[in-house]
Amino acid sequence: xxxxxxxxxxxxxxxxxxxxxxxxxxxxxxxxxxxxxxxxxxxxxxxxxxxxxxxxxxxxxxxxxxxxxxxxxxxxxxxxxxxxxxxxxxxxxxxxxxxxxxxxxxxxxxxxxxxxxxxxxxxxxxxxxxxxxxxxxxxxxxxxxxxxxxxxxxxxxxxxxxxxxxxxxxxxxxxxxxxxxxxxxxxxxxx
Amino acid sequence: xxxxxxxxxxxxxxxxxxxxxxxxxxxxxxxxxxxxxxxxxxxxxxxxxxxxxxxxxxxxxxxxxxxxxxxxxxxxxxxxxxxxxxxxxxxxxxxxxxxxxxxxxxxxxxxxxxxxxxxxxxxxxxxxxxxxxxxxxxxxxxxxxxxxxxxxxxxxxxxxxxxxxxxxxxxxxxxxxxxxxx
Ligand SMILES: [Zn+2]
Numbered sequence: 001x002x003x004x005x006x007x008x009x010x011x012x013x014x015x016x017x018x019x020x021x022x023x024x025x026x027x028x029x030x031x032x033x034x035x036x037x038x039x040x041x042x043x044x045x046x047x048x049x050x051x052x053x054x055x056x057x058x059x060x061x062x063x064x065x066x067x068x069x070x071x072x073x074x075x076x077x078x079x080x081x082x083x084x085x086x087x088x089x090x091x092x093x094x095x096x097x098x099x100x101x102x103x104x105x106x107x108x109x110x111x112x113x114x115x116x117x118x119x120x121x122x123x124x125x126x127x128x129x130x131x132x133x134x135x136x137x138x139x140x141x142x143x144x145x146x147x148x149x150x151x152x153x154x155x156x157x158x159x160x161x162x163x164x165x166x167x168x169x170x171x172x173x174x175x176x177x178x179x180x181x182x183x184x185x186x187x188x189x190x191x
Numbered sequence: 192x193x194x195x196x197x198x199x200x201x202x203x204x205x206x207x208x209x210x211x212x213x214x215x216x217x218x219x220x221x222x223x224x225x226x227x228x229x230x231x232x233x234x235x236x237x238x239x240x241x242x243x244x245x246x247x248x249x250x251x252x253x254x255x256x257x258x259x260x261x262x263x264x265x266x267x268x269x270x271x272x273x274x275x276x277x278x279x280x281x282x283x284x285x286x287x288x289x290x291x292x293x294x295x296x297x298x299x300x301x302x303x304x305x306x307x308x309x310x311x312x313x314x315x316x317x318x319x320x321x322x323x324x325x326x327x328x329x330x331x332x333x334x335x336x337x338x339x340x341x342x343x344x345x346x347x348x349x350x351x352x353x354x355x356x357x358x359x360x361x362x363x364x365x366x367x368x369x370x371x372x373x
Binding site for chain 2: 019024027028031035036037039040043044049052053056057060061064125126129130133145147148149153154155169172173176180183188
């Protein structure tokens, strides 16, 4: 698994160098590879599609602008998510919408619990999982998304979030526990 | 939970972050520990069926894609200048427009207020005056007449008051109170 990660990293760095030299293909390779992961992360963190698109643009523009600061010892993926993380923090710092989102999510969950679904279609499962993720504490949600959606290793998550690795692991365990609790309420069991 | 090895190593094992020896040891442990087997299988199932990119991810709009591809494909030089400016302009266009409208309106009102105050300051006494010195116009004449009437009323009122208190020959033998006992 580690060898696979290393090859992947080398491919990314090659594409990144091409991009810096002005080769369009270098950028489109990286963009196509990571845009959905970064966008998915941003949309689940902000809860707003339009804001997530703005932050996605800012993330890629900032990546190009700060290319000199790219540490070749790290993976491009982790570095890119580090930028996306900072953009998200800036967003929450300037617009204090977090509590509103939490309130919205609480209302949504409240109404959901009142009327349990009889049939769980794929679409329902998607919605339930997304709601369960949206319900998480922001720090747990970020670790969970970085790991499960973006595929960032815990060591890198700790660097991105500026915390000890054990803190990142603890947040992940809590995130899983809370998601499972929420899914169980709606009749979805892990196994 | 009797075994706490999953808590310590399970997640790092899943993410491939244990070194080779630790990984092998933990894999051997999972095979013989029912609790860790359950945790491992549950997590793998969730990752495969619930925490997939299809469920957690999303796709940016074609417009967003096109804008990022256009700007970033043009290379570093461009993104450092134009794209940042255009992103800034896009985001601040509405607030900038509102600010300019507000600024113009307030500026106009302040300008008008200054114009109307100019003669007063030109009179230059620096003291508060009830009526500013102005050329004779129907309006100021009326104001002066009114002031004259008020003054006349006041004098009249004072004399009646005095008469009531101190006596007056016109009031036919009504003596002042303080003279009555003398
Ligand atoms: Zn065990």
